[in-house]
Amino acid sequence: xxxxxxxxxxxxxxxxxxxxxxxxxxxxxxxxxxxxxxxxxxxxxxxxxxxxxxxxxxxxxxxxxxxxxxxxxxxxxxxxxxxxxxxxxxxxxxxxxxxxxxxxxxxxxxxxxxxxxxxxxxxxxxxxxxxxxxxxxxxxxxxxxxxxxxxxxxxxxxxxxxxxxxxxxxxxxxxxxxxxxxxxxxxxxxxxxxxxxxxxxxxxxxxxxxxxxxxxxxxxxxxxxxxxxxxxxxxxxxxxxxxxxxxxxxxxxxxxxxxxxxxxxxxxxxxxxxxxxxxxxxxxxxxxxxxxxxxxxxxxxxxxxxx
Numbered sequence: 177x178x179x180x181x182x183x184x185x186x187x188x189x190x191x192x193x194x195x196x197x198x199x200x201x202x203x204x205x206x207x208x209x210x211x212x213x214x215x216x217x218x219x220x221x222x223x224x225x226x227x228x229x230x231x232x233x234x235x236x237x238x239x240x241x242x243x244x245x246x247x248x249x250x251x252x253x254x255x256x257x258x259x260x261x262x263x264x265x266x267x268x269x270x271x272x273x274x275x276x277x278x279x280x281x282x283x284x285x286x287x288x289x290x291x292x293x294x295x296x297x298x299x300x301x302x303x304x305x306x307x308x309x310x311x312x313x314x315x316x317x318x319x320x321x322x323x324x325x326x327x328x329x330x331x332x333x334x335x336x337x338x339x340x341x342x343x344x345x346x347x348x349x350x351x352x353x354x355x356x357x358x359x360x361x362x363x364x365x366x367x368x369x370x371x372x373x374x375x376x377x378x379x380x381x382x383x384x385x386x387x388x389x390x391x392x393x394x395x396x397x398x399x400x401x402x403x404x405x406x407x408x409x410x411x412x413x414x415x416x417x418x419x420x421x422x423x424x425x426x427x428x429x430x431x432x433x434x435x436x437x438x439x440x441x442x443x444x445x446x447x448x449x450x451x452x453x454x455x456x457x458x459x460x461x462x463x464x465x466x467x468x469x470x471x472x473x474x475x476x477x478x479x480x481x482x483x
Contacts (some may be wrong), residue, residue, distance in 0.1 A: 177213075182371060190262075191421050192421060192422065194416040194417075194418075194421060195417065195419075195420065195421025195422040196418065196421075196422060196426075197418075198340040198415070198417040198418040198421075199414070199415060199417075199418025199419065199422055199426075199427060199430055200418075200430065200433070201411075201414050201418075202411040202412070202414035202415035202418060203411075203415070203430050203431065203433035203434050204433060204434075204437070205407075205410065205411040205414070206411050206433075207433055207434040207435075207436065207438060208405060208437055208441070209280075209411075210280045210285050210288070210438060210441050210442075210446075211441070212287075212400070212403070212407050213276075213277055213280040213281060214280055214281060214446070215400055216281070216397065216400045216401065216404075217280075217281040218390050218394075218397050219390035219391070219397060219400075220388065220390070221274060221278045221399060221402070222274070222374040222379055222383075222473060223272070223278040223377075223379065223380065223383055223390060223391065223402065224277050224281075224401065225273055225274050225277055226375075226376035226377075226379040226380050227376075227380070227391065227401040227402070227404040227405075228273060228277075228404040228405065228407070228408050229270075229369045229371065229372045229373060229376040229378065230376050230380070230404075230405070231401075231402060231403075231404050231405025231406070231408075232365065232366075232369045232404070232405040232408045232409050233366065233369045233405075234363060234405055235405040235406060235409045236362060236405075236409055237301050237366060239362065239409075239413070239455050240362065240363060240366060244463055245363065245455040249359065249363035249366060249367065250370075252357075252359055252363070252367055253367060253370070253371075258357065261353060261356065261357055262357075262364075262367050262368060262371060263371065264353050265350055265353050265354055265357075265364070265368055266323055266368040266371040266372055268347075268349050268350040268353070268365075268371055269346075269347075269365075269368055270351050270368075271310075271342075271346050272342075272343060272346040272350060273391050274317075275342050275343055275416070276288055276343060278468055279339050279343070281325050283446065283448060284339055285338060285438055285441055285442035285448060286438075286439065286442040286443065286448045286454065287339035287340045287343075287448055288339065288340070288343060288435075288438055288451065289435045289438035289439040289442060290337060290340040290435075290457065290458065290461065291339065291341070291342070291343030291347075291437075291467065292343065292344070292347075292434060292435035292438065293342035293432070293435045293439075293458070293461045293462070294322055294326075294340060294341070294344040294461060295343070295344045295348060295429065296428075296465065296468060297319050297322045297461075297464055297465070297468060298345060298348040299348050299351060299352075299423065299466070300315050300318070300319060300403055301319055301348075302349065302352050306352060308482070312328045312471065314467050314468070314470070315468060315471060316470035317463065317464070317467050318464040318465065318467040318468035318471070319463035320464075321375045321460045321461070321463050321467065322460060322461050322464040324460045325455065325456065325457040325458070325460030325461045325464070326341070328453055328456045328457050328460065329453055329457050332453040333356070333453060335347065337457070360416065361415070361416050362409075362411060362412060362413060365408075365409075365412060378477055382449075402441075425472060425473055428472055429433025429469060430470065432465065439458075454471075
């Protein structure tokens with residue numbers, strides 16, 4: 177006889193608990209990733225990016241081979257239309273990674289944090305612009321607040337927060353194009369890193385030949401660069417596991433964990449300056465995100481439950 181603890185409700189609770197644990201772990205690892213990249217700052221950002229690509233290919237290919245999905249995934253590059261899509265996403269994710277690495281290794285963690293706080297609102301704007309999605313009043317207010325926050329920096333500093341906007345836009349367009357493919361996130365990342373692999377190998381070879389490579393100049397930096405694949409792949413694998421087991425609204429709230437940890441590291445650990453204009457910018461962005469999140473939660477509740 178099946179006990180209550182073995183029923184379908186218990187199975188759903190275990191599934192949800194497993195998803196919450198892995199998703200939280202993913203966002204926490206993304207959130208503390210500045211520690212890794214700042215520790216790797218002895219290497220040039222291009223070298224860090226190259227090793228990130230090389231060792232991600234190795235790790236992801238091994239994982240998909242173990243699951244028996246490697247051949248099917250690689251066939252995604254044989255379709256010309258799909259290949260063109262992956263060339264676009266590869267360019268975007270490569271630029272995003274390079275800007276992120278540059279920011280972290282040049283004491284711009286706060287800018288990276290702002291970029292990923294802006295990102296959800298950029299996604300909404302891109303959905304309206306390219307997917308014919310309708311913008312409701314609350315979403316309009318949220319985007320308006322974010323625009324006001326960016327505008328404050330333009331007025332006071334006389335320049336755009338280009339690092340933050342570049343991160344938000346490259347990742348926003350990356351997500352927009354990725355929505356049109358039917359490959360899972362792990363398989364898709366393997367194809368993207370495979371397309372970046374030739375350039376990465378050339379980069380590593382040239383740096384080694386010219387004596388500008390940090391790899392193999394010391395055991396610590398070498399271990400860090402060899403770990404780049406795990407730093408990239410492990411959070412994605414955990415996130416994929418969690419996203420399959422949790423409601424989208426839960427994942428939507430969790431996505432703020434990473435930039436929040438970036439913010440805390442920048443201000444409390446690395447001592448990056450936080451000026452009055454930064455307080456205005458972040459305040460506007462946070463207010464916009466609060467409006468956006470409240471709207472997302474409201475729309476996820478069935479109308480009957482709100483009556």
